[in-house]
């Protein structure tokens with residue numbers, strides 16, 4: 001399960017509120033989260049807002065799980081052309097439009113979310129995003145997930161820039 005669970009620290013507050021509400025209603029499905037969201041401590045909107053506010057104020061995880069680092073240049077190019085428009089060049093998302101931050105998320109988690117969005121199993125992902133992901137080869141999707149997992153970590157970013165410059 002290493003890296004399968006998303007980092008919530010530092011996530012956009014309104015996005016967290018929305019996702020908690022979706023898990024509660026059953027519109028977003030995950031067996032583990034369904035149990036959590038049904039728990040009385042997050043039983044009403046007030047609790048959800050308080051929890052989301054707390055989580056969004058925490059420092060993001062500085063050491064997410066990364067991929068092999070072999071195709072970061074590919075990942076960077078796709079990210080800049082397609083994903084940055086909504087998720088931001090820094091991958092931190094956008095509060096007002098409920099676009100989640102994805103920078104520094106675990107590689108396995110990103111891979112999975114990219115797959116479910118490409119398979120149209122993530123209903124609320126916008127068509128610009130699902131459309132782009134559906135047309136992508138799996139190597140490109142993996143490169144993208146690897147690049148995003150390193151976004152926002154200054155040390156790792158230096159390394160990735162170096163390997164990009166060296167054409168590795």
Ligand code: HEC
Pocket residue numbers: 006018078079082083084085086087097098099100101102105110113114122124125126128129132133144
């Ligand atoms: C048109 C705006 C837009 C574009 C372009 C876009 N996204 Fe998204 N993305 C979103 C929104 C909005 C959500 C949240 C959907 C929801 O509410 O479930 C999202 C969700 C995600 C998630 C799930 C995050 C999580 O932790 O739940 C991932 C991963 C993701 N996007 C990756 C990408 C990648 C990779 C690209 C580029 C190929 C991309 N997105 C392009 C708007 C966009």
